[in-house]
Amino acid sequence: MEIYLKDITNIGDYLSLNVSKIKKDFPILKRKINGNKFIYLDSASTSQKPIQVINSIKNFYEKNNSNVHRSIYKTSEESTKMFELTRFKIKKFLDAEDYEIIFTKNCTEAINLVVNGWVKKNIPKGKILSSVMEHHSNIVPWFSLKNPIKFLDVNNYGELNFNIDNNIKMVSLTHVSNVLGTINNVKEISEKCYENGSYFMLDGAQSTPHMKISLKKINCDFFTFSGHKMLSPTGVGVLAVKKELTEKMNPILFGSDMIKEVNLENFTVADSPYKFEAGTPNIESVIGLSSAIDYLEKIGMRNIEKHTKKITKYAFEQLQKIKNIKIYGPKKRIGLISFNLKNIHSHDVASIINEYGIAIRSGHHCAQPLMKRFNVSSMSRASFYLYNDEYDVDSLINSLNKVYGVFKL
C-alpha cells in the first residue's frame, strides 16, 4: 500500500498520492503522441486502465473462463463465484447494505431500467423533476414515457438551487455534473425528497470514480454508475436499487437467465437481481470491475477524492491566468473544468493541443440543454483522475497558450 501513498507527506487527514508511481501502472500513459508524452485529460469520458485490471481479464481467460450460473464443473463454479463476489464487493464499496446490485452494460442502461422498468409501472403519470445540468442519458430516457417532467435551472455559476413541490413524484439528478463539475448537495436533496414523498434517483457516473459513496447516508432509491469511468473495462454498469423496490420493478430485457420456468405458453421470472440480467452478462468486464475496485480501495477513496479536488483546484487557478478564457461552473467542484477560449472553437482547441500529446474533450459533452443554458454550442473540457498531477496541468496550460499563436490572435 505504501507505494501508492507518500507516507511522509501526511497533509491533514489524508495521505497524498504517489502519482509518479501510479502512472507507472497505466501502460497507455507510456505512449508518445506526435513525439510528446501522452497527457490524458479526458477521464470524465472514460478512464484509463491499470495493468492490474488488464491482467485480471487476461488471467480470467487463461484460467477460469466459463459461462456463469449455468454449469457445475470447476471453471464454471469459479467464474460464477468471481462474478457474484463482485456484486458483493460493489455493495460494500457503495456502503449499500439494503440495496440490490444489478449489472447493466453502462450507466445509461441502468437509468433506462429504472425509467422503463420501475417508473412506467409504478408512477405512470407522476411528475418528474430533473435539471438542466443532466447528461443526455438522464434526459432522453424520460422522453420515452408520458410523465410530465420539469427541469430545474442552474445559476450562472452552475449551481443547482433545489426546490421541490408537492406534485413531484420522482426526482432524478446527477451527483456531479459532467460539464460543470458541480457537486450537488445530495444529502439535503434526498431529505427533501423523503419529506415530500418523492422517489430519488441519483446518477453517480461522475461521482463514483472520485468520491467515497455511502448509499446508507445518501439514502436515494436508485443509484447508477458506469465501471469504465473508474478504471474498469467498458461494458459494465450498475444499478443499485433499494431492495424493497425490486419486487415492483419489471425487467426490460427478456430471455435466458431471467426466468424460473418456461413452457411454450408462458414463463415465470427469476428472483431479483437475476430477473433484470437477461442473457450472458459481460463477465470479463465484471471481473475487471472487481479488480478496479480493489485498486481504488488500496489507495483509498478518500485519498483519491482529496487528490482529484487538489488537482482540479490547481488547474482552475492556472487556467484563470490564460487570456480571454471563460471557465464554466463553480469554484467548489471536482474532477473537471470546462472552458472556452475567445473566438476559437473548442474543436480547434482540442485539435491543436493534440499536437502536443494532450487529450481533452471538446463538443457538447452530451449536455446540449446545458450548452444552450450557457449560450454556447460547445466547450472544451479537461478532466482529472488519480494518475494526473501538476505536471499534466502545466502541460495543458503551456499548450493552450500556443493555441492563440496558431490562430494568430
Next chain:
Amino acid sequence: MSLDMYAEEILDHYRNPKNFGEMKNPDYEYEELNPICGDKYKFQIKVENNIIKSVKFNGDGCAISMASCSILSEFIKEMELSKIKKIQIDELLKLLKINVSLARMKCVTLSLNIIKKLNINNDL
C-alpha cells in the same frame, strides 16, 4: 502535422466567411447538425433557370467546418442545381488545400452533406 490544417487561408475564411448571413425568401434551404460535435449550419440558395444565383449560409462551428462552408458557398455559385449532388469530397478537399486528419474529416463533410440535401424535400 495537423497544425498545417490551420493555414492562413483557412483562418481567413474562419474569421471572415464568404456569403455568411441569412437571405429572405430562399428557394431552398437546409440546416443540419453534426450530432457528434454540435456544429450546426444552414445553407440557403436562390435559383434561376436551374442555376444557383445566390448562396447564404450561417451557423456555428470550428475553423475547419466554417472554412469548408465558406469555400463551398463560393464554389456552388453559378452551378447547375443538379450538379450539386455530384460534388465529391475530394474536390472540396482540393479547394481547401489542406490535409485533414481522419478525426476532423466530419468537419469538412458537414457542409457537403447540407448542400446535397438542399433540393430534396425542402421545396419552399
